[in-house]
Amino acid sequence: MTAPILELQSLCIDVVAGPTAQRIVHDVVLTVARGEILGLVGESGSGKTLSAFAVAGLLSERLAVSAGEILFEGRARSFVSEEEMRALRGGRIGFVFQDPLSSFNPVRTIGSMLVESVVRHQRLGKRAARAVAIAGLAEMRLPGSDACFGAYPHQLSGGQRQRAMLALALVNRPSLLIADEPTTALDPTIQLQILALLRRQSEGRGSILITHDLGVAGAVCDRIAVMQKGRVVEIGPCSAILGDPQHAYTQRLLQARSHA
Amino acid sequence: MSLLSVEQLSVAYGRTTALRAASLQLAAGEILAVVGESGSGKSSLARAVAGLVKPHSGRITLDGSDLALRPRVERRAIQMVFQDPDASLNPRHTVRFILDEPLQILAYGPAAARAERIETLLRLVQLEPALLDRRPIALSGGQKQRVAIARALAMQPRVLLADEALSALDMSTQSTLLDLFASLRRETGIAILFISHDLAAVRRLADRVCVLYRGRVVEQGDCAQVLAAPQHPYTKLLVAATIDPARALQDPAFLARLADGVSVEEETMQ
Amino acid sequence: MTAQRRLLRFAFILLLVLVAVALLGPFLVARDPMRIDLAARFLAPLQAGHLLGCDQLGRDVAARLLAGLRWSLGIAAGATLIAFLLGTAIGLLAARSRALFGTALRQVTIFTQSFPVFVLAVSIVAVIGKSGFATLVLTLGLVTWPVFARVVQAEASSLFTREYVLAAEMMQMGGARLLLRHVLPALVPSLSVLLVFHFADMIIAESALSFLGIGAPLGAATWGGMLNESRAHMLTAPWMLLAPAACLVLLVVGAHALGQRLREATA
Numbered sequence: 072m073t074a075p076i077l078e079l080q081s082l083c084i085d086v087v088a089g090p091t092a093q094r095i096v097h098d099v100v101l102t103v104a105r106g107e108i109l110g111l112v113g114e115s116g117s118g119k120t121l122s123a124f125a126v127a128g129l130l131s132e133r134l135a136v137s138a139g140e141i142l143f144e145g146r147a148r149s150f151v152s153e154e155e156m157r158a159l160r161g162g163r164i165g166f167v168f169q170d171p172l173s174s175f176n177p178v179r180t181i182g183s184m185l186v187e188s189v190v191r192h193q194r195l196g197k198r199a200a201r202a203v204a205i206a207g208l209a210e211m212r213l214p215g216s217d218a219c220f221g222a223y224p225h226q227l228s229g230g231q232r233q234r235a236m237l238a239l240a241l242v243n244r245p246s247l248l249i250a251d252e253p254t255t256a257l258d259p260t261i262q263l264q265i266l267a268l269l270r271r272q273s274e275g276r277g278s279i280l281i282t283h284d285l286g287v288a289g290a291v292c293d294r295i296a297v298m299q300k301g302r303v304v305e306i307g308p309c310s311a312i313l314g315d316p317q318h319a320y321t322q323r324l325l326q327a328r329s330h331a
Numbered sequence: 332m333s334l335l336s337v338e339q340l341s342v343a344y345g346r347t348t349a350l351r352a353a354s355l356q357l358a359a360g361e362i363l364a365v366v367g368e369s370g371s372g373k374s375s376l377a378r379a380v381a382g383l384v385k386p387h388s389g390r391i392t393l394d395g396s397d398l399a400l401r402p403r404v405e406r407r408a409i410q411m412v413f414q415d416p417d418a419s420l421n422p423r424h425t426v427r428f429i430l431d432e433p434l435q436i437l438a439y440g441p442a443a444a445r446a447e448r449i450e451t452l453l454r455l456v457q458l459e460p461a462l463l464d465r466r467p468i469a470l471s472g473g474q475k476q477r478v479a480i481a482r483a484l485a486m487q488p489r490v491l492l493a494d495e496a497l498s499a500l501d502m503s504t505q506s507t508l509l510d511l512f513a514s515l516r517r518e519t520g521i522a523i524l525f526i527s528h529d530l531a532a533v534r535r536l537a538d539r540v541c542v543l544y545r546g547r548v549v550e551q552g553d554c555a556q557v558l559a560a561p562q563h564p565y566t567k568l569l570v571a572a573t574i575d576p577a578r579a580l581q582d583p584a585f586l587a588r589l590a591d592g593v594s595v596e597e598e599t600m601q
Numbered sequence: 602m603t604a605q606r607r608l609l610r611f612a613f614i615l616l617l618v619l620v621a622v623a624l625l626g627p628f629l630v631a632r633d634p635m636r637i638d639l640a641a642r643f644l645a646p647l648q649a650g651h652l653l654g655c656d657q658l659g660r661d662v663a664a665r666l667l668a669g670l671r672w673s674l675g676i677a678a679g680a681t682l683i684a685f686l687l688g689t690a691i692g693l694l695a696a697r698s699r700a701l702f703g704t705a706l707r708q709v710t711i712f713t714q715s716f717p718v719f720v721l722a723v724s725i726v727a728v729i730g731k732s733g734f735a736t737l738v739l740t741l742g743l744v745t746w747p748v749f750a751r752v753v754q755a756e757a758s759s760l761f762t763r764e765y766v767l768a769a770e771m772m773q774m775g776g777a778r779l780l781l782r783h784v785l786p787a788l789v790p791s792l793s794v795l796l797v798f799h800f801a802d803m804i805i806a807e808s809a810l811s812f813l814g815i816g817a818p819l820g821a822a823t824w825g826g827m828l829n830e831s832r833a834h835m836l837t838a839p840w841m842l843l844a845p846a847a848c849l850v851l852l853v854v855g856a857h858a859l860g861q862r863l864r865e866a867t868a
Binding site for chain 1: 368369501502503528530565568569571572573576577579580586587589590591592
């Protein structure tokens with residue numbers, strides 16, 4: 072068996088703003104293998120987003136990894152400099168956010184943001200980068216990729232924006248994709264389309280899908296980790312979590328969803 | 332004959348047409364669900380039936396008579412429950428006042444009779460009389476929606492419009508309100524036009540379902556039948572997305588079509 | 602914070618005192634503000650029973666100040682009332698009929714905002730050629746109503762799309778009831794703040810007009826007029842300048858303080 076893409080070893084995160092540090096993520100142990108989608112499921116405040124942010128080095132200044140280790144492609148986070156981390160983000164690690172409209176720069180076209188990312192991470196010339204960017208959009212099946220290249224974020228529909236966001240996250244062929252509530256703001260049918268795209272793009276890389284909806288996680292994930300109050304309370308294959316949940320919290324989440 | 336009949340109704344805002352020649356019938360005591368995504372024309376349909384926007388063309392009839400040709404007071408037979416519980420109730424008024432106002436407008440009777448009627452309304456929506464002197468800010472989202480339902484019922488409507496009335500509430504509250512709608516129909520025989528994007532809720536509550544897509548009615552029929560064997564590509568997609576997304580994504584062909592974003596129109600053309 | 606609060610309270614009380622003085626005016630100072638006494642020209646304050654001294658024609662400054670206060674408050678109150686009634690009514694109508702009338706009103710308010718209202722008032726009064734209380738009140742009121750119309754239109758437009766107002770409409774409740782029970786109460790906070798600030802603006806506008814010698818009848822006691830006359834004697838008889846200037850500042854600051862308190866209370 073090959074080594075996992077990502078390994079969290081007893082990860083702890085503290086709020087370091089006050090006089091005394093306060094722990095908000097406790098001893099999270101996770102692995103993400105190549106070709107696998109891991110679902111991080113929990114309600115807001117469960118620590119699911121923070122754990123993923125820590126992987127990408129996106130924690131705010133008030134927060135810090137206080138114990139444990141993050142191994143990405145076998146390398147420990149502690150030995151990665153801030154500069155290398157910047158190169159990893161957008162390069163080896165792709166990130167998709169819940170609301171693409173507020174995470175895109177509103178005054179720049181989709182194409183120019185893609186080209187900039189390709190130029191920075193793949194060290195290509197403008198013209199070559201442009202070809203890569205257009206191919207990236209086409210791969211996400213954005214209708215009329217040329218038109219989308221020159222479009223501003225607000226000119227696209229919600230589904231198209233999320234496809235563009237995926238294109239931006241995947242254009243440098245990262246080995247890890249982290250998607251934070253990528254479908255929450257979308258209509259159910261569009262939501263399903265984006266999840267299908269995520270499933271197809273999961274080949275050859277590790278993916279983390281952060282969601283509060285067990286149904287969404289159950290649709291595309293291979294394994295699910297359920298988080299509550301900063302701890303992983305249950306982890307296992309999708310079928311086991313959905314079919315035979317052990318933890319009371321997981322059972323409650325499932326019940327809330329299947330009210331009908 | 333159906334109680335409420337919408338015939339070839341179109342609604343336009345400026346140059347954009349939100350609803351195109353939609354027709355549907357609601358029988359007395361029936362619960363008809365209207366489903367569709369945002370921008371499908373659901374809300375325009377609701378607002379036109381409510382008399383809040385003027386249709387571009389088409390007719391809305393109640394008991395066979397065209398509402399546009401009747402005195403406006405006859406529209407009182409149609410009342411509505413809105414999506415946003417926080418905006419549905421006047422923040423300055425107490426629950427008692429909110430429920431008393433429609434009774435005053437109806438000239439329901441002296442204060443004692445109205446107080447008695449308010450108690451009955453509270454019982455119908457399963458609220459405690461202790462809430463009567465509270466203002467909306469002191470109510471939970473579910474309680475606010477119950478007060479809004481009671482206010483609508485105070486006008487003694489024959490049709491209740493529920494426009495995404497549950498979607499702002501959390502899951503467990505949605506569930507109890509679904510039960511409430513079912514019990515209201517049982518107890519008062521009111522007909523309900525239940526507008527929603529949530530097929531799971533629709534499946535539990537509605538007798539018949541009408542699917543709107545891009546302003547058109549694309550499918551209509553018995554609720555269980557439509558959900559079990561959807562005909563239109565959009566309905567198929569919606570059923571797959573809401574009822575069992577996991578199974579939909581396990582079908583490699585379906586997965587590929589979804590990921591490619593094959594739009595429903597393209598499929599309709601084939 | 603507390604110092605600022607104390608200042609606001611002081612200014613507010615001051616405003617109340619000034620209004621009370623204006624109402625009780627004739628009982629407080631028995632002198633005739635118009636009476637010319639050449640023997641008392643430039644009499645300094647506190648001499649011969651003249652509390653604030655006399656002006657270049659020997660008229661009692663205190664009496665003129667009081668008469669000017671009554672004039673100012675009267676004009677400001679009248680003009681504010683007219684602007685308020687007219688602006689609120691037109692704003693409500695515009696909010697109701699969003700299409701044509703609403704757009705027209707927006708154009709009018711943009712025009713009056715870009716065009717100096719003061720110049721408009723000056724030219725209207727000059728064209729009418731008649732001076733007097735009613736002319737001033739009507740002119741200032743008719744020129745400044747778009748201030749109220751704009752605020753009312755904006756707030757009422759969003760109110761008319763509020764679900765509880767829609768629910769009221771579906772009950773087919775009468776227009777008067779809808780207005781009194783659901784629309785106007787929601788406008789009270791912002792309108793009350795606007796009323797007070799507008800009142801202060803009208804006081805300034807009136808003083809400016811009377812400073813230019815427009816509006817008030819010849820020889821009438823107005824603060825603007827007193828300020829104008831005092832300019833020539835600023836060094837020899839500073840009380841002629843200081844008395845009306847101080848009163849004007851106190852009145853306007855007092856009104857602003859009241860507006861500020863209302864805004865905080867309703868926020």
